[in-house]
Amino acid sequence: MANNDAKSQPFTALIEEATSRAPENTPSWLAELNMQAAKRYAQVGWPHARAEYWKYTNLNKLAAGAFALGDPAALAAVPRERILPLDGPQLLLVNGAFRSDLSDISDLPDGLSLRNLAETTEQDRAILGALIEETISADGLPFAAVNTAVLTDVLILEFAPGIATERPVHVISLGGGDGAAFAPRLVIRAGDGAVVDVVESHVGTGGYFADVVTQVSVARDARLGHYKMQNETLDAFHIALTTTEVAEGAVYDSFVLSTGARMARNEIRGTITGGKAEYRINGAYMGNGEQHLDNTTFVDHAAAGSRSREIYKGVLAGASRGVFQGKILVRPDAQQSDGFQMNRAMLLSNKAEVDSKPELEIYADDVRCSHGATVGELEEEQLFYLQTRGIERNLARRLLVSAYIDEAIDEVQNPAVKEAFKQMAAYWLSENLTRNIR
Amino acid sequence: MFLLQIENLHATAGGQEVLRGIDLEIGPGEVHAIMGPNGSGKSTLSYVLSGREGYEVTEGSVTFQGKDLLDMEANERANEGVFLAFQYPVEIPGVAGMTFLKEAFNAKLRYSGEPEANAMEFLKMVREKAKALSMSDEMLRRPVNVGFSGGEKKRNEILQMAVLEPMLSVLDETDSGLDIDALKVVSDGINALRSPDRSMLLITHYQRLLNHIEPDYVHVLANGRIQCSGSKELALELEANGYSGFEGEAA
Incomplete structure (x- = not known):
């Protein structure tokens, strides 16, 4: 995968623009982090056309785009009808930068520590830096390297051990303007025994490129509901990586509803590090026109006696294309792992297409793992x-x-969020299934 | 005036001519039974009347309350008052029975330019009608027909009929797959809907159903054509002698 001719790679100019910022505006640790990530990106390289990991998602249109770093000070209206309709605190990012002036933080739950770049701790910085090591893994993760190379702000949500939130904390990432590239970076940490929900809504205006990274950890016996509405404009590119670490006895309940963007990749990578954990990553994708919606997941059972469950459903109209790649790895010591994975797609036109690639890699002998894929109309x-x-x-x-879609959304464990997703799916249907298609 | 008038109806399915000139007139309040052997065109007739795709009318006409029925979409026919009770009711995963009934009921109201139903009153009305058919609330919460037994599916058809109150009900092999008790419940449900202005067309292979729902007229359908018509005694004759006397008369 490595491409040694770093100069020719897409986004090299963008990274140069980011790393050549005036040093007085950038803390030295960040400048160092940006630089390290830029080096990694040069090593990892842009995925070449035959890279298995990107086999079904062609990046040429993204590579051909002319992008400059988006202005974090840009003021844009939040398209309210495109974000998940939920009560509770709202944290707004504009082109990747946290904007406290536009956020509603009057009612943050007790026990939530919220930090932006200037407020990061040593540990936060270590977490941000740790991802750079991962980007050299077999799968490359070039976009995580780019995100880290250009990032100017982060949002850390740390939930104290044992706390329980009543309403989800809603992070709204707003992308602004044609040709804007930006790199939202979230870190979500649920402490031991915390029971909390975090929602992400990704929206914007114009043809931008959002290179999103979210790093999640769910500590012992904690429960994190992590839900994402990816609802960009039809000119936007959205490439997101969520990494998750789930400890013993913890529950991670994730759902991604992907309806937006010209091209979107929502990738979730998870490691289960303890027993009796529940790792639930579910989702739905609804496409029309020329949209390309990719869901790629990787679940690493690194400890014995845990469960993973994954159900994705797609509805594809027009000439849209869906991609599902799901891999479950069960390590030799992860006995009594229970893994289940299913992707179902419904094609509403004969020009729509879906590619499903389930993959099981099992090194333990006492496990229960299954996967399936269906395509129908x-x-x-x-x-x-x-x-x-x-x-x-x-x-x-x-x-x-x-x-059909609600059946997937029913997997969401938070009732208010489940209803909100159903409303968004119904909204999509009313917007997209009005004409007589067969 | 007739409620339904079928004249010289010819129809093909999959390129094969199945109906070969059907003439049938049904007046308000009348119950007609069409009996016939397998492959005689009974189900095709029900699908042509209800507007299923894949059936082509090549000749003839169907007039319902003075309107050209064949010119309408399936949902328009339903909203004009034609109801088909399916031989094999279709399972609709993910759509709760009550939701389904409400959508159907409101579609009819919309069609006739009336405001949608009050949700509470509608719920109450459906529950009463369901109770008369020994259907529990739980069955109404479940997705339409999913996991229902044969008898439950047929009861569900009659419930829909009771809620929508059609002018003409076409009941396709409604007795098939029913045990005696279920047949009684279903027939009672159908009989409760008989009225001087509502009509029914019972399509059946066996005479058994006609012991419970007494028809005014019986027609024998064979080779895509009505071979003979008579009173309810004709059904008993068929039961005794079978259809062999009619099947030989190819068109």
Whole structure:
């Protein structure tokens, strides 16, 4: 995968722009971090066309785009109808930078410590730096390297041990403007026994490139609900990596609803480091037009006696394309692991396409792991049945697709967030399934 | 005036001519039974009337309350008052029975330009009708027909019919797969809907159903055509002698 001719790589100029900022504006540790990441990116390289890890997602259009660092001071209106409709505190990022002036932090839960770049601790910096080591792994993770090379701000959410939040903390990442590139960086840490929910909504205006990294850790016996609405404009690029570490007895409940962007990749990599943990990563993707929506997941069972469960469902209209790559690794010591993975897609047009690539890599002998993938279309018999009861064909189609997607959303454990996702899915259907498609 | 008038109806399915000139008139309040052997065109007739895709009418006409039924989409036919109770009711995963009934009921109201139903009143109305068919609230919460037994599915069809109150109900092999008790419940449900202005078309292979729902007229369908019509005694004759006398008469 390595491409030694670093100068020719996309985003090299962008990284140079970022790392040549006036030193007085950049703390030395950050300048060092940016530089390290830039070096890693030069080593890791841009994924070449045949890279297995990017086999189904062509990056040429992104590589061809002309991007400059987005202005964190840009003021843009939040497209409220595109974010998850939820009560509770809202933390706003504009082009990757935390904007306390635009955030609603009057009602943050007790026990949540919120830190931006200037407030980072030694430990925070170690966590940010640790990802650079991972980017040299077999799969490359070039975009995590780019994110770290250009980042100017971070948002750390640290939940104290034992606390419980009533309402989710909502992080809204707002991308602004054609040609803006930006790198939101979140760190979410749930302390021992904490029971908390964090929601991300990714929205924006224009044709920008969001290179998102979220680093999550769920400590012993904690429960983190982590939910993401990825709802960009149809001109935007969104490439996101979420890394997760889940300790003994912990529950990680994740859901990603991907409806936006010209091209989106939502990648989740998780390591289960203790027993009796529940690792739940579920999602839904809804595409239309020329959209390309990629969900890539990697679950590493590194400890015995834990469960992972993964259900993704997609609805693809127009000439949209969905990609699902899911890998489960069970290490030799991870006996009694229980892994389940399923991707189902419904194609609403004969130009839509989905690629599913499930992968199991199992080195322990006493495990239960299964995976499956299905592709289907709306059943004419069901449509006819609804029509014979007076229901218009278009409404019948919406009811059936909505039921299909809601079944995936039902995996969300937080009831308010589940309802919010269902509303967003229904909104998508009302916007996209109005014409008589067959 | 007739509620339904079928004239010289020819239809093909998969390129094969299945209906070869059907004439049938149903007046308000009448119950007609169409009996016939397998492959005679009984189910095709029900699908052509309800507007299923894949069936092509090549000749003839169907007039319902003075309107050209064949010119309408399936949902328009339903909203005009034609109801098909399926031989094999379709499972709709993820759509709760109550939601389904409400969507159907409101579609009908929308069609006739009326405001949508009050949710509480509608719920109460459906529960009462479900109770009469020995259907529990739990069945209404479950996705439509998913995991239902054969008898439960048929009861669900009759519940939909009771809620939508169609002018013409076409009941396709409604007795198939029912044990005696279920047949009684379903027939009682159907009989409760008989009225001087509502009509029914029972499509059945066996005479058994007609012991419970007494028809005004019985027609024998074979080779895509009505071969003979008569009173309910004709059904008993068929039960005794079978369809062999009709099947030989190819068109």
